[in-house]
Amino acid sequence: MPKYCHMCGRAMEGEGDICEACQEIIRAEALGRQRKVAKEAQKELEKLSVREKKGPAVKRSVLSPKEEKNKKPHHFKSMAEYLRYLREKEK
Numbered sequence: 001m002p003k004y005c006h007m008c009g010r011a012m013e014g015e016g017d018i019c020e021a022c023q024e025i026i027r028a029e030a031l032g033r034q035r036k037v038a039k040e041a042q043k044e045l046e047k048l049s050v051r052e053k054k055g056p057a058v059k060r061s062v063l064s065p066k067e068e069k070n071k072k073p074h075h076f077k078s079m080a081e082y083l084r085y086l087r088e089k090e091k
């Protein structure tokens with residue numbers, strides 16, 4: 001019993017529901033999609049990193065975990081920020 005490709009309808013041999021030509025097309029489309037997804041993810045990351053640069057997050061990331069738990073006023077741009085940090089620590 002001859003098999004026909006589910007995509008293009010041509011007679012085909014071998015395993016699967018679609019012929020090799022259609023498999024190639026599907027593979028290429030999947031790759032294209034992946035590339036697009038990666039691009040979108042990259043855009044999101046860039047957006048996030050831009051946001052981080054604005055806040056104190058960048059400063060914090062430079063500190064070691066030990067320093068992170070025991071920050072001093074000079075780690076902050078202002079005393080108000082330091083006080084906010086102390087309040088966060090008490091939570």
Ligand SMILES: [Zn+2]
Nearest residue numbers: 005008019022
């Ligand atoms: Zn086909």
